[in-house]
Amino acid sequence: MSDVIRLKVKRQDRPDAEPYWEEFALPWKPRHNVVSLLMALRENPVNAKGERVAPVVFEANCMEEVCGSCTMIINGKVKQACSTLIEGLQQPITLEPMTKFPVVRDLLVDRQRMFDALRKVRAWVPIDGAWDIHVHAPRISPREWELNYDFSRCMTCGCCMEACPQYHPGSQFIGPSPLGQAWLFNNHPTGKFSAEDRLHALMGPGGITDCGNAQNCVRACPKEIKLTDAIAKLGRQTTSQMLKDIFSR
């Protein structure tokens, strides 16, 4: 085991600045992950040329792969940085910001577009109000629960969006993660009351038919959410909605 960790970071000072690569060498420590490595680096931000530079800017929070903050491209693959252990990574380790979202600085990107998409597909269960109405939601079988729980763990981390060839700054495609959420709420016993609204939001340009069925999303998801299953089911739902719309006109 080498006693240094060699790191190559694709940096960018501002959204409109040119990116550049900077190399670093850090002392090896057992059980380092990519975020803890960046934390060690900010304590002593000296590059491989021996120059003291501004610490690398990155986003992280939970450190246990549940908040979705620290997504970045590590050795060419999009991942959660906190749960990517240094042992087992080929060196030099390359870190790049996601390419599908605007860079704010260094590894920090702005994923607002994903959150806007959640709004567009109305990814919530409409309720009369956040007060007690003295009854529960309808019963849900353990089997349906398991299907829904798979999708309710989506952290909006963006790995699937990064991996999707159809999703990029120049495309209107809404992307796999919001589609998964649209399916989740359509599958809820009262969420389905507004299924039509969600389906209508997914028809037309940027909607579900823009999915190219590359299936990269499901492979990139750190939670192994069955995104392609949801997209397939949503595809059928939108088709029948379209027919329904035509005949009810």
Add this chain to the structure above:
Amino acid sequence: MAAKKPRVIVVGGGLGGLWATIRAAEAGLQVDLFSLFQVKRSHSACAQGGINACLDTKGQRDSIRQHIIDTIKGAAYLVNQPPVKSLCEEAPGLIRTFDRMGVTFSRTPEGVMDLRLFGGVKNKRTCFAGATTGQQLLYAVDEQVRAHEDAGSVKKYEWWEFLSLVRDGAGRCRGIVAIDLKTMETRAFAADAVILATGGLGLVFGLSTNSTNSTGAAASRCWQQGARFANGEFMQFHPTAMPGDDKHRLMSEASRGEGGRIWVPRDPKDKREPAQIPEAERWYFLEEWYPAYGNTVPRDVASRAIWKVCRDLKQGLNGQDLVYLDLSHLDAKWLRTRLGGILEIYEKFSGEDPTRQPMKIFPAVHYSMGGLWVDWEKDEKTGAMKQPSPRNHQTNVPGLFACGECDYQYHGANRLGANSLLSASFSGRVAGESAAAYVKGLGKTLAAVDAGQPAFADEKRRQDSLNNELLSNRGDENPFLLHKELGELMRTKCSIVRDNKGLDQALSALGELKSRSRRMKLDDTRSWANAPLIYARQVQDMVVLAEVIAKGARMRDECRGSHWKPEFELPIPEGKFPGDPEFEEYRAKWKRENDKWLKNTLADWTPDGPAISYEPVDTSVLPVEEPRDYR
């Protein structure tokens, strides 16, 4: 007209802040919601095991009364009881509301919400969604807030950091100053009321189970501007965390609630693999010491027991600060459904499968029972909290409310597991409603008066000058290393077991850290997304908050819940139970001790450090007669 609508600012987008946002919006207020990051990333997502509510669906004759008793006793009685009464009474209604929002609560074969056992209780009372309950609850309110955003009643300011309150000449809170974490622009925002929901302060201890943004800096800033802090010395150590150099990763109490067992080899020199050690040669010390509750004793009790085994008895695994948390005797498939979330975390970070071999764990800083002091109004008819009331969850600063982990209200000296998701949701809900009642009482909207008033400009100028002072780089202290020192100090001197000598050392070391934190050097002086500047400011405020914690601990000469000074311990006589003369003698002493110390610690900011005073707690619901006893 939108401009005429009264405005409320909510700072923090975790479970508490989002509940407050929803209720304030439903009450007709315009909400400006501030968060350091997209609110969906908040630390509430890390809560795993569940949320307590008496649903009594397990044939155990569970009762709300029992939930109240368990919570108050769990808190070592150091808690105003009427708010706890409201908390427990309204828990089932909150759960039903969450259910309607679509939370994926785990189900029984009949399709109704399942319940599991948690610590410090004997009945199954914990609703859960696998082992990611906090994440599921957070997402539900995140979604509801998005619906309000869509309707125009909520505007999010994500990637903005709260820097300070704006108080008018009468001391009333009239808004905040915040900084845009991308452009580094500081700006004053006006509002009729401000709700602080900024979470915990685990980062004051460096390593904890908390997310890296749980610094307590926002609460510290309010404290330095006159908001009172209460019970700072009560810091919960979660008994079962996976130690790490970057974070101690929580392994939910649910693992024990579902049958997990804590043990060490009877022979500390036993080097065999855990599976090779026969049952008789394992020491299940919690089950031995606390047969009535076994592995699900409250957290303070479990943490001290593990501490005793490792530090005093030197029985930790290989002489280290580690014990086994064993699930390997349980069915692997069933474990995946019930606890998948934590099994994944353990596997990813250790490379070991906890369904096959025991996890190695040790207690870690987890939750601050202390926080900003908040008021409440009593309903004399019901003996609970009167609702709505503008007093509920209002701090001593008029117009400033606090909810969630950053307040001190419900957990006293020790919080019960799965009561934090409950208190975060409940207090957020109450704070939103209270702020609405307060604004209504104002009779006019103050926020309509523009933010150009002198108080706003003055406060913005003060914040700019604090930033400029740091950016001018006159010092030589590295903020990241200073924070490490702070954490190390707090973890050693303000730990599970404390003593006055160590606390005196901590206080003098904190004094030094405080002055050193004024002389920092930043490696980044740019005016775009300058993370070190923000970090440096947080470190300054963390050091100040650490003094509140250490001073409170130094002055409280007793053992209560998470605050433990062996010098003042009043042990239950071994083998004696209620009715035995020795136990009754102990009970009398315990009551005398309560006369002296059953008081909330209040800390007020002064230029010379925290001024500590005490106030009595309301014990009108459950008389203080039964000592905590989990044997």
